[in-house]
Amino acid sequence: MLFQVFRNEAETLVDLFCKQLQSRKKTHRLTTTLLRRSTMQYTNKQFVSILNGFGYKSKTSADGPNFPVSNDDSSLTDTVTVEAVKKLQKEYKLTVDGVVGPKTMAKAEEVMKILQNELNVVVNAGLPNNQPFYGPQTTAAVKKxxxxxxxxxxxxxxxPIRQELYKQFQNASAGC
Structure with a gap:
């Protein structure tokens, strides 16, 4: 009798988890659809924060104290930033020229949305799907x-962190 009660409770919890996961999968599909409609125009410091947050750029004094979130709103043409942009472009098979053009900007938005969606599923980060910025909330979720x-x-x-996150995201999605 007691076993049956625990079994029923466990089944209820599994069903609840699967419903939540299905809801998150819908959010993932919605995010995937939104990725096709890139309209984001990042400021320079927002773009530098993405480069910092993805590990393409190391901290400089211009970034300020909240690294990877940057205070650096200078042009994106210094040597360190251009090299970081090239790393992003190479990883995502874009034209590697170090220039932050529309395709590079759109790819940054896409990878931010993917990162935030995966963090929402894996660590229940609660990041909004309409704010693809590498800010304090994203930093806190990555730390979590x-x-x-x-x-x-x-x-x-x-x-390596993004690869592990994706693996755990896939595992969480495979359960239901």
Missing amino acids: FQAKIKATQNGVASQ
Whole structure:
């Protein structure tokens, strides 16, 4: 009798989890649809924050104290930033020229939306799907994920961190 009660409660919890996951999958599909309609025009410091947050650029004094979120709103033409842009372009198979044009801007928006969606599913980050910025909330969510996997908690979603996040996102999605 007691076993049956626990079994029923466990089944109820699994059903609830699956319903929540299905809702998140719908959000993921919605996010995927939204990715096709890129309209984001990042400021320079917002774009530098993305480069910092994805580990393409190392901290400089111009970034300020909240790295990876940057205070640097200067042009995107200094040597360090151009090299960071080239890393992003190379990773995502764009034309590697170091220039932040429309395709590079759109790809940055796309990868931000994907990162935030995966963080929402894996660590229940609560990041809004209409604000694809690498700001304090994204940094905190990345740190939460880094703590979960026992990695250094610096808020930088480097390629190995993003790969592990994607793996856990896939595992969470496969359960239902």
